[in-house]
Amino acid sequence: MTPQPGFQWIQILYALATLFVVLNYGLLMTALVQKIAARVSGRHGIPIWQNYVDLVKNFALRSQISHGVMYYMGPIFRLSGGIGLLLFVPTIYGLPWAQNFSFAGDLILALYFVFFGTLGMALGAGESGHPHSAIGVSRGLSQTTAAELPLALAVYAIAVQYHTLNIPQIVAAQQGGIAHWTLITNPLATIAAMFAYVGTMMRAPFDVVLAPQEIPIGPPTEYHSAYMALMQTNRAIFPVAKTVVYMNLFFGGASNWLEFALKVFALYLIPAIIGVVHPRFRVEQSIRFFLKWGLPVGVLAILVV
Amino acid sequence: MIALALFTGFALILLGLYGALTNRDLIRMIVAFTIADTGVNVVLVAVGYLPGRTAPILDAAVPVAEAAARVIDPVPQALVLTAIVIGLGVTALMLAYAWRLFRARGSLDISDFTELKW
């Protein structure tokens, strides 16, 4: 394996540019998906720019409260987790300025950095002292343990398949048409990973973590104004960043921004579509679901690769 | 003759043991052990006995020079003497114990003295 190229200062500007593109894309795309979901139920749905408005509104709130230091840190962790995940993974294959900070680490870094935001958020929510926050965290973590498992197995399977953990190399191996995508060359791993993907996107049937009618909104119950705005920003960036990882690993990556936009949108639509037609699982139900269906596929994937 | 003596001895031993293991009265047990002791002594003597010889006492009847051929083996006899002495001591001690037990507890039944167990 060749040593990675080092760091140059210009990369910071490049990273900011990527961030800007992804942020806007995320804000619009999530609104669009919400609009689609509204149309499914016969509504008109939110305006496409609604996310921007909400963001501005939340930033513009005049009063704030604070529960303590970790409470401050929570949203910072959360957003840093999202941005970091985005920036540790090259966004566009072959586009030099969209390689971000991938010199720092490989796929494993991305895999484990996902937890960074979760951890910080959970801690921040914890310091608010609200029992619903704690309940939401308890549910979220419990569900994640089972949901992330198929992904870990799938990652192992494709790392063995491509004999690398380096994301650009994995994408490179998938170039040359849809037949080279992991989706086709290793369908088991892809299916296993999609279990994890659907399971961690916080949409029905796996959204008991937020459960707005039951434990107001789970971990972020106490968050508002600018804190909330940071988390909203993360809600725009993080799913996209995560989808980018999946896209790179299983769906041939993206070699230009258009392909990126289409693929991310298509992938993002999967949990959205599943979500609008399914009721909610309880936590133990979703854990059992992943252990019963996700795990065997993952195990098969690592056995046959 | 030897066989008879041996048989008698073993019979006494078994009788004594049986008595000691079945009688719950301390005194009876002691007596039974005395019987068994006697049996042991009989066996001891019987084992040392050689037919047709005389007692191992070196006197005019048995000159020293012929002793090895004419007297029976003196060792068991010596053993018996010692054993009898010791048996006497032990019996005396047991009787003393029985007496003190009776004085202390007012009973001579061995099954009454079971406060030490397990």
Added chain:
Amino acid sequence: MRDLHANLKTRHALGPFEPRRANLGFVTVPAERLRGLLTELRDVHGFTHLVLLTAVDWMEDGLFQLTYLMNDRAGDRTLGVRVMLNRDEAVGEDMHDLWPTAATYQRELKEMFGIDFPGSPRVDEEFILEGWTDLPPYRRDFDSLAYSQQTYAERPGRVTHDPRAHMKSKLYPEG
């Protein structure tokens, strides 16, 4: 029902039977006989269900009337047992050992009428009013309107019409 009344009348010093329907009637009993009667009704005659326990304020007579409405499911009949209490020192007998639900009714009566039921669980705690400082509001000497006017901010300009006159003038303006 009448048979039942005849059966119980002398033993429990019952008042006259007041039928309402074939399977519904009321009867009045002296306060000291109440427990015996209720127990017998529940255990012997099948009135296993306490439908409600409520009170009426006979202010002019200086009395509170408690009504225990009981239902016999199997026999499809309902009996209301009335007992009159002295309004000045209104103390009822605690019946929650016969029907646990009675405790809740008794709490309500304590709060709304001021009738005490010594021994009833949590009878002194707030029931639905929080921080109430005045007369129990269901007593007839408590004037709700006066209280409301003295307590809550009002928007000036509100006009109250006599419904009958108002509707008449609206519907038949020419008289």
Added chain:
Amino acid sequence: MKDIDERFQKNRDRTVPLREELRPRTVTTPDGQEILIEPLKDYFCEAAPKVHPKAYFQIVENFYNWARANSLWILGFGTGCGAIEMRPLMTPRFDAYRYGVQWRPTPRQANLLIISGYLSVKTLKRAIRAYEQMQGPKYVIGLGSCTINGGMYWDSYNTIKRLDAYLPVDLYIAGCMPRPEALLAGFMELKKLIRAGKAEGANKYAENFATYKAAQKSVIKDWDMPDYNW
């Protein structure tokens, strides 16, 4: 029969004692010391609300107001019959989402409180707590005649008759009960107020906090926490 007993005078002397769990108490620490716990002081923030200035540049404030107007997050708090009238707003028929209106489950994230009907004293207490926990700028809509002048509860011993005496109401929607269309119209009116910078209820509340609190406490006799519920 007369409507009112002229001689009736409400009892003005009695006060409500502090609830048991809020009374100061001594607690033994793990080290065996006795310490005094004053729940009201120790558990709750006692600061008074502040008046928050508008943005320095009017154009920024206008931009913010536009955003605020187009992002009305309602606290899902239903009182009285109006609670039922609000639900249809989420359905395809009325679809309030298209106006940037959505419901939030926690007061922290909401900025519009709709009092959707009569308020008993007990509920008023909750409504005030919820209102105070919202972050400014925040708006209050009173729904139906009960919130305006008491409506059919004009003589109730336990229901307030005029909401704006207790909370800074930005807008009333009249009717008994107003239909969802009326509510939508109300939202549009509120948006206009916000965009015009006239919906400053939060600041009004903070400015006149003492007055509001006095009015609230004249009704809620057991406001058993610091004045402002942060």
Added chain:
Amino acid sequence: MVSALWILALGLGGAFGLGLVPRGRGDLAFALMLGALGAMLLVALGWLAVMAGGAAPVLITTAAAPAPFAISLHIGLPEAVLVTTVLIAGALGALALRGALLRLGRGAMAVLLVLMMALSGLILTRDIFNLFVFFELISIATAGLVLLSPDPRALAAGFKYLVIGQIVSILLLIGIVFTYHANGALGLDHIAATAPGVAGAGLAMFLLLIALVVELKPFPANGWALDIYESAHPGFSALFSAGSGTAAVFALAKVAAVAGPAWAPLLTGLGLLSFLGAGLLALRQTNDRRLLGYSSVGQLGLVLAVIGQGDVLGEATAFIAGGILLAHAAAKAGLFWLSALVPGRGLGDWAALRRRPILVLAFASFIAMLIGLPPFPGFYAKWELAQALVAHGRMPVLGSVLFGSLLEAAFLFRWFGRAMKAESAEVPSANPIDTAIVLAALAAGWGLGALWGALSGLSNVLTTIPVLFALAFVALEPLPARIKNVIAILGLVGWFVLRLPDYDPLRLIFAIVMLPGGAVILLASFTEGGRRLGFYPPAMLMYAGMALLLDAVTTFQFFAAWELLTLGSYFLILRGQRSEPHAQSYILFSLGGAFALLAGFALAGQGALDLRLDALSDIPVTIAPWVFVLLALGFMTKTAAMGLHIWLPGAHAEAETDVSPMVSGVLLKAGLYGIVILLSELGRQRLMGVDLVNMLAWIGALSAFIGAVLAVFQEDAKRLLAYSSISQMGYALFGLALFSHLGWLLALMFVINHYLYKSMLFLAVGGVYRRTHTKLMYQMGGLITLMPFSFFSVLIGIVAMSGVPPLSGFGGRWIFYNAILGTDLRLPLVMIFLAGPVGFLYLFRLIHTIFLGQLKDPHRQIKEAPFWMLVPQMIYVALLIGFAVLPGMILRRVDTYLGTVFGDHPLIWTGRAVSSEFGHWNPVGIMLVIIGIFVSVGAILLAKVHGAQKVKQFNIVFSAERPYRPETTHFAWNFFAPYRRAVGFLEAPVATRFWGGIGDALTAGAELTRRLYTGNGQLYATQVVLFVLVAWAIIFGGQS
């Protein structure tokens, strides 16, 4: 040199001489008796000196006639040693009995002298009838001395004893006369020389032997003897056990030597039966002296078995049997004398000893002597015994001996633990003479330990510097704890610096964790004021064990070090407030594991007394897998692999605040070190088609997963951490079992990381415990503002542990992925993958329920943890961050070294970045990027919310309600309830049930067997007769 006959003559003469002392002059009589005993002892000591000098044994004839015509005595080294031992016991015993003797007068003193004379005679004589006479004398004297007891129950016991004595004497006499009949002689030397002439000689010999065996009070025909132990004066019981028992065993040994090897199996069998049976029965015993009686029975049984194994032990028999016998004599006499100082008779009444720490030391030493722990003679004896037995394929015997030792450890440590933990208002007797006697026994025990170490031909444990250093702390006990702490820290660091040049990088990793690592933890001990009695000696013993473990080059050194650290850590763990049952299960599992090691090393040695560790790789293929299994079992007991883990949670959780990190952060690494040695020497082994290394990987993965799941469901913070240790050790085991460069690198990284964050977390939680006095997490909450430093270290700890970048745990995960990509072992991976996020669950719970959430009333004014507890934590924080940014500091050296072991270089280090065949990892880059993003985002937020109103704990949106109380608002208990509903079945305590079932079966067996001893002397007599008959049927049944 005066004739050894003088020993007997002096005894008898003294006894008669006592008759001349006027009545009422008890003091004079006592002086005379002591004088006689002293004179006997002088003669014996003289002979001992001569014999130890290497003189040839001497045959002493009596009546001026050689053996066949007269009795002859024999004195060689064993006789001299034993006579001396017996007489010392007698002299000290006389002192212990002084009150009773003076009360009963000169007669009793005479009887004591006769007893000592008879015991000496029993040892010296070579004539079987003479044996009988001495036995009878002993019997009579014993019955007489039992009366010294103030306990009225002793009367009945004495009578029962006499009844059995009668039966034995009948058997013995018949045996003697028939032996004489068969061999024509009574002298042992002549019997041995003449071939058995007559049929029935076998029966005669049987009777002789079985009578002698019954004299040893064999299980199950021994109820009478136990009554004596329980009711006699403890001074006499000491004699009865240390003197009579010793002499009787020697008499039996003499006869057995004559009888020939044909009888060895019988003796072995009966001996083992006694050893096991007594151990079993003692499990349920509640009376201290009766317990000691059982222990005596067991120990004599063990010696009997050793004598029975004389054919394979050869020359070593004397060393082994002597070691056990002498250690037993010293320990048992000491314990009986101690029991005279203890007012109560229950096991818990020994708690009174705690008021005099020197007696606790004695108690602990005696117990270690009985079990055969280093540095006492029994330890060397057991080692050689195991070597010899295995060399001759006598695995079942070894198995029984080891199991019996485990039983013995079980009841003795149960007793010790209870004595250390029970409440007692009693004060032990402070009589200086009685104390001095006990201390004499203590000194004798330690002296014997040193002697046996020197004689063993192996490395002497007692002369190693670390052990001496640890023992020095016994002398330093009067100093203040803080001074001792300084010395201890200096010692650890000093030893590390001293040894530094000799460690290879692999050992260096472990050495860093164990020595300077231990010193850092000791910093936290500065919190403790006072003298902290009983902390430093065991702690330093444990560290000494670890230091020696790293230095060990032979199997014996390794094993000795292992036992030392086990023993030290046991005493440490026992110090915890409620740790008694957990310390008990810890010592049992540890000793079980140690015995597996012993068996494994013995198997590997194949008769060689000692084996270099690096020679393990040369052992034959046929036995290598078995050695592997045994050693792996031993080591996995220490790392608490799933199934062998049940001791860990309690032991780690209930230990003291600064002990928990020692036993968790440091001690567990000893097990890993063992596995490293095992794997590097033995490599891959297959047994019955199963790849054992893969098996280890499975066990590791299972431990990692189940340990994590169990940790999730704990309410006790320290227990949570303890289960987490099981999980982490599972990871490390898995890494080692991958048996590849990266796998080992992973495991070594875990060694360091686990040490850092687990020590830190235990200290942090310990600091919290110190302030809140609770370990239950749901009772805490909201401590973040009050204990910010503790919070910070827990935060860093859990980030590091969960593997989230940028802290050091991530490096572990990165290496882990690279390691597993090269392996074919895929299925256990699934469990490892499962374990990862589960770890996240329990860690979050730890930090959330303690530091976040609602602050409780009693904790409102709590202070931050003590300064000295924070110091090591902050050091760990610094190290964790440093290790995260610059992992190369340590890893690179190890990586290079592993390269020489495995012959590959999978990692390429360029600057501060690492890359492998699969991917790359730039720790500095990761750290900088994350800090950059974090600071930018933080700045944005701060700019916006800097004026936020700071609110308090009840200012939360609570559905517009007011929270009732903090307790009802803190969501903490059963935190992962949904997770429990989903995977709660994994919580089923399978291992606990299994081991508990074994324990229950044993105690139930003990309870049942105990019923044999009804207390009826007649029944006891019947049992003896039946015992003889059954033994006879077994021996001769096969022949007819």
